[in-house]
Amino acid sequence: MARFGYTLMTEQSGPRELVRYAQAAEDAGFDFEVSSDHFTPWLMSQGHSPYAWTVLGAVAQVTSSVDLMTYVTCPTTRYHPAVVAQKAATLQILSEGRFVLGVGSGESLNEHVVGEGWPSVDTRQSKLVEAIEIIRELHSGDLLTYDGEYFRVDSARIWDVPDVPVEIAVAVSGDESISSFAPLAEHMVAVEPEGDLVEKWDEVHEGGSRKIGQVPICWDPDRDAAIERAHDQFRWFAGGWAVNSELPTPAGFAAASQFVRPEDVAAEIACGPDLDELAESVHPFLKAGFTDVAVVQVGDERQDQFLAEVAEPLLERMRALR
Template structure:
């Protein structure tokens, strides 16, 4: 059975709104909620970037059943992996075991703020691998000292360690990443509905069966033209793809890179409008590829309450019917 989730999109909503949306999404019946972890929005028109970990701490207190996840946190530049380990352990305790730590190699957009250079992708993956080892070691509750290629840890210890630790999902985008991270992670995270990614993860993953967690944007609105216009205004960066999106440093860069993306281009890649059957059908590539979990992004803060009040429940029924 496929699980369906709701995305807390920190780039487009303020912290109080996100907590309210999280509570509503649980009431509607979504199985899990994922939160982005950004220092900048993709485009200035999105207008927000609250601290995801504070938001998730509040969400853990206003919800009781829905699973929570970072989608995703980069534990290598803006955050030291020892700090991520402490945050994840604390959130797991606050949520009473409902949290999964989603990790990835990061985007320049968010990591440049600390003034460090932006490494090439191979080095970023080296850093991510080392960070995962550090986080795993600390979640044992032992004192950890680490002298690695990229990180040092001096007699660190987590004093509040959740029973069972924290499951780790790792964001991957190709065969090399899967071969490297499937043995290290508990679950796979990717935004590309490619069957080969699922198959490759299954081949290389060790231990208990893992989840394959995807994400897809939609833009529900009673007026299809309004939905397309909103998706174009806020999500035209989506057309760039991972290899472009990872390296651009500022919202102005994304605005420049997406200046020739037309509303009709966005409408071809993001299901827009009031037709719930069409919106639900847009997730089918993930189902066909073998994903176990699919998180929905409703584009835009404007109309988010109305989406959750009027459309999210009926949409969830149609998703489950697929």
């Protein structure tokens, strides 16, 4: 049975607002909540980028039933994997076993800020393999010394180890990444609704797993206003992952998307008041075999109204698609 989530979009809302939205999303009936983990928004007009882990710690205290997840964090550049292991363990305790650590190979936008450069995708994925190995070892609670090609850990131990182990979901994009990561993680994350990814994952991965996707929508009583907001804040979405992962600054995203028109965005993102049209956005993921789909409501200004008035009937329509 498919599960539907709400996205805590740190690029478009402040920390206090995100905590309030998280509580409202649980009340509205979402099954899980995912948080982006960025240092910088994609576009200046989005205007926010609070620290996701602090926000999630607060969210864990105002919610009680929804699963929580990073979607996704990069444990290889801006964060050392030992630090991610500690953060994830603590969040699992605070949430009483509701947290899934979503990881990926990262974006230049967020990772270049520490001045370590931006390696090739092959190197990024090799580093992610080592990072997951380190996180797994540390979550055992044992003392760890690790000497890898990219990372070293010297006599480290996680002292507060959760009773419920932290499961890991990893972002994949093709056969190579699936071959590398499926044996290391419990769950799969992908940004495109491609059935081939699900099939390949199931071939390589042992046991059951969740396949988690994400889709943007832009609800507004006025369709034109919805399209304008989606174009203003989400036109970067048209670039695709291969391009977006390499751009280092919001100025770069603005330049790369300068010729994207409002009608181009409206063709990719369901906009306006029609709940059936918005609900249909999740259908490609369900058809491809994804078990979980998180919805992004684009923009901050309609979030309260969306959660209070729209989320419940929208969830009914999405669940009817199953």
